[in-house]
Amino acid sequence: MGTPKILPKILVAYGSRNGSTAGIAEMIAAEFAEQGFEAEARPAGQVRDLGAYGAVVLGGALYNARWHPAARAFARRHAAALRGRPLWLFSSGPLDRSATATELPPVRHVAEAARSLGARGHVTFGGCLTDTARGFIARSIVRNGRGGDFRDPGHIKEWAAKIASELR
Ligand SMILES: Cc1cc2nc3c(=O)[nH]c(=O)nc-3n(C[C@H](O)[C@H](O)[C@H](O)COP(=O)(O)O)c2cc1C
Structure with a gap:
């Protein structure tokens, strides 16, 4: 019998304006917990120190082809600590099925962050x-029938399970 492996505690940090990216982060953390890991989903702006975490997932909602500012600031603020830990990134945004149907590449500044921080992977989720979204543009998108929930729990769970097996 081998020595039992100590599993890293995983942080799932997120930048979210209207709560749906927070929901994705919660689903990812729940999958990690199901796989036996200690995991926490937290707003990126509230995390001061990464010392307690052995691995990090960082996600941001997309607004005008940019990550939510809290996710961008997190990547900058914790760059040194992130370079020393296994790291995965996700983006959430497309209001259609494109993210489930195809692998959507990261927007430019997220691709640059992935490279400079040495992220092991990136995924785009729907x-x-x-109609509870903040902002005139958001509400007019919904009013024009282009809103909806395009998050795919199966896709999210599968991605988190892959990370869990890499960390094991
Ligand atoms: C003003 C506005 C701009 C948006 N820009 C993008 C975009 O550039 N790319 C994208 O994929 N989704 C875009 N979206 C869709 C959001 O990313 C999507 O609603 C996301 O789930 C919001 O996440 P949140 O609820 O965590 O804030 C935009 C939505 C709004 C209201």
Whole structure:
């Protein structure tokens, strides 16, 4: 019998304006917990120190082809600590099935962050916009029938399970 492996505690940090990216982060953390890991989903702006975590997933909602500012600031603020840990990134946004049907590449500045931080992977998940969203543009998108919930729990769970097996 081998020595039992100590599993790293995983942080799932996110930048979210209307809550749907927070929901994705919660699903990812729940899958890690199901796989036996200790995992926490937390707003990126509230995390001061990465010392407690052995691995990090960082996700941001996309607004005008940019990550939510809290996710961008997190990547900058914790760059040194992130370079020393296994790291995965995700983006959430497309209000259609494109993210499930194809592998959508990261927007430019997220691709640059992935490279400079040595991220092991990136995925784009479908987004969600409902009539509770903040902002005139958001509500007019919904009013024009282009809103909806395009998050795919199967896709999210599968991605998290792959990370869990890499960390094991
Ligand atoms: C003003 C506005 C701009 C958006 N820009 C993008 C975009 O550039 N790319 C994209 O994929 N989704 C875009 N979206 C869709 C959001 O990313 C999507 O609704 C996402 O799920 C929001 O996440 P949140 O609920 O965590 O804030 C945009 C939505 C709004 C309201």
